[in-house]
Every structure is written in C-alpha cells, then in structure tokens.
Amino acid sequence: MHFPEKDNASWKYIKNKNINYKKLQSEINRQQLFFGNYPQSILIIKNGEIIFDHHSFMTLPQSRFDVWSCTKSFTGLAWFLLLDEINKKTNPKKTPIDLNTKIYKFLPKSFIDNDLRKKEITLHHLLSMTSGIPGENHQIYGLVTRPNFGPYEFALGMCDNRYGKSVAKLTSIPGTQWDYSDAGVAILSILFFKIAKINIHEYLNKKVLKPIGIENASWDLHGGGNFLGPFTSSHVGLHISARDLSKFGLLLLNYGKWKKKQLIPKNLIKKITTKSQKLNENYGYQFWLNTDGTHWLSLPKNMFALEGYNSNRCYIFPTEKIIVTRIGAGPSEWNEQNFITNIYRSCR
Numbered sequence: 001m002h003f004p005e006k007d008n009a010s011w012k013y014i015k016n017k018n019i020n021y022k023k024l025q026s027e028i029n030r031q032q033l034f035f036g037n038y039p040q041s042i043l044i045i046k047n048g049e050i051i052f053d054h055h056s057f058m059t060l061p062q063s064r065f066d067v068w069s070c071t072k073s074f075t076g077l078a079w080f081l082l083l084d085e086i087n088k089k090t091n092p093k094k095t096p097i098d099l100n101t102k103i104y105k106f107l108p109k110s111f112i113d114n115d116l117r118k119k120e121i122t123l124h125h126l127l128s129m130t131s132g133i134p135g136e137n138h139q140i141y142g143l144v145t146r147p148n149f150g151p152y153e154f155a156l157g158m159c160d161n162r163y164g165k166s167v168a169k170l171t172s173i174p175g176t177q178w179d180y181s182d183a184g185v186a187i188l189s190i191l192f193f194k195i196a197k198i199n200i201h202e203y204l205n206k207k208v209l210k211p212i213g214i215e216n217a218s219w220d221l222h223g224g225g226n227f228l229g230p231f232t233s234s235h236v237g238l239h240i241s242a243r244d245l246s247k248f249g250l251l252l253l254n255y256g257k258w259k260k261k262q263l264i265p266k267n268l269i270k271k272i273t274t275k276s277q278k279l280n281e282n283y284g285y286q287f288w289l290n291t292d293g294t295h296w297l298s299l300p301k302n303m304f305a306l307e308g309y310n311s312n313r314c315y316i317f318p319t320e321k322i323i324v325t326r327i328g329a330g331p332s333e334w335n336e337q338n339f340i341t342n343i344y345r346s347c348r
Helices: 021-035 068-089 116-120 123-127 151-155 182-196 200-212 242-253 266-272 336-347
Strands: 040-046 049-055 064-066 238-241 304-308 312-317 322-328
Touching (some): 021 336, 040 242, 068 238, 068 266, 182 200, 200 242, 238 242, 242 304, 242 312, 312 336
Antiparallel strands (some): 040 322, 304 312, 312 322
C-alpha cells in the first residue's frame, strides 16, 4: 500500500484515520488466495481523494487492462449525450431521434429478412437489453464469428457464429424479455456511426474523456476490410487504467460535473443510472444497479456500477461519496459479494 505523489489530474492522496486499512488489505489477500493472484489494480476514492491504492506484482498505477463489459456503460453514456445534442438542435419540421425511435430504418434491409418483429426494436430496447435479440440467456456470448464473416454481420443476423448459433431471429417480442445481448449492443455502434457520422470512441474522447484528463485509454475497433465497419467495439474492448476509470466514476458520482464545469447534463446521469425497465430492475441503461437490493445484498440501494468479465468493476456509492475500482486480468469467477461488502464497510 502506498500513497504516491499527485499525478497530472491533481488527485489528492490521503491516509484517512477512519479507514480500516488492515481489513482492506486482508480482503484483497483473501481474494487472491482463493481465486488466484492475477495482475490487478484496485483504487478507492472517498470525497474526491484517493484513500487506497493497490497494484499487484509487475502492475503499475498507469497499467491498462481490457475492462470488457465495463465498456457498455461508456456506450450508454455516449448515446444519451448524442440524443441530447440532436434534440437540442432539432427544429419543428424534423422528427427528433429519441429512445422510442425504431432502429431498423438505419440498418441494412437484410436485418429484418428473417424476423419482421425486428421492425419494432427501438433504441430503448437495445440500451435496456430488452430487444429480443438473443444473448446470454441463450448461450450467446460476444461476437465470435466464423472465418470469412465479420462481427457486425453476425450481430445483424447475417451469419452464424463459430458455434453455429445465430441472432437472426428474436427470442421474444421487443420489450417483453430481458436478455444480456452483446449483439444488441454491437448494433448500437453501427447506429451511432450512421446517425452521428463519427465512431463512439472518437465522440467520447472529445466530449468526455479528454476534458476530464483521460488521455491513455484505447478502444478496439471491429470489422472493416471486406466486412462492415470498422466501428468502435461498444460491448467490450476499452483498455484503461484504474485511475482513469475512477475519473469516469467520479464524473458519474458528481452527476456530470467536473471541477466547476457541468460537462454532462445532470438529468442524463440520473437517467442512465436508474432502472430502465421492469423486467430487470437492477439494470439501467448499460449500468448495473441495486434497485431492489438483490444485486449486492445488504449494500445501498442507490449504488450502481460498471461491470465486466474477469472481475473488472467500478462501483459508485453516491451517498457515501465512495468509488471502488477493481480492474485486472482475472479471475473470471470470484466472491464479489464478500469483496465489495468488506471494502465498503472498511471505508464508511
């Protein structure tokens, strides 16, 4: 455990006498003992100051990791910023684009060839995981295509994946079932480029990341060449350090305000971090919630988080002004409940 000098984002490092540092380190040691000593970084911020900074062997404060599905939360924010921007410039003669806009008209006609119900899919359905496009409930993970096919061709239902599974047909009428669908989120990247004429990562870098001092994050691009794309990988593929991910968390905690400037309208942050539908009340617009207190037992119901494979997380506790960021190369399975409960109780 160490408290280095201030970095170029003017972080303040303090040793808080009210924090149980021994218990914090003990919890990290226990997770490593039972689930593997993977490269990782853990950062805890309280009241805008770093109170705990842990990096495993051969991992530096600047080390970046692929945070997997944490990327989805950045995608959700990008979309709400774009919708807000479009509607502020819309005149009465032009139909505004909003959450209820049906998306099929922006996509290749082949998108609906195998299932006309896709005509009813809206932006809201894609952003809230209720589009009916098959996902993890049907053992479909990622965009793992066969040779000679691109990832976005798979997401649009134009080919099977390498396991012979397809998303060509919906598993339910849009808006009637919740299913964690990477293919649905991938389509959000295509739509974003079609509407904004810019990729998601370029848009976010300009609007959000650079203004808050995130300069070393990078994004995977999918497709291109003979395939659709390249477009920003919107479901996974953001590579970022714990410090930079924590900056993003701090921006969310402060409802879009960075220092004295309101970078993002406060109402947009509130919208994306509250429940988006009734089918899974612990899911907002690409953010995980604790609305009914069942996603993280015995923890505040107003907390929310970015979540990704390999135990990548950024938890935000609005009332307590606490951010807990854990990123790394693994494990794929761990005791998350014990980890965040013990960390939270040690920092209150």
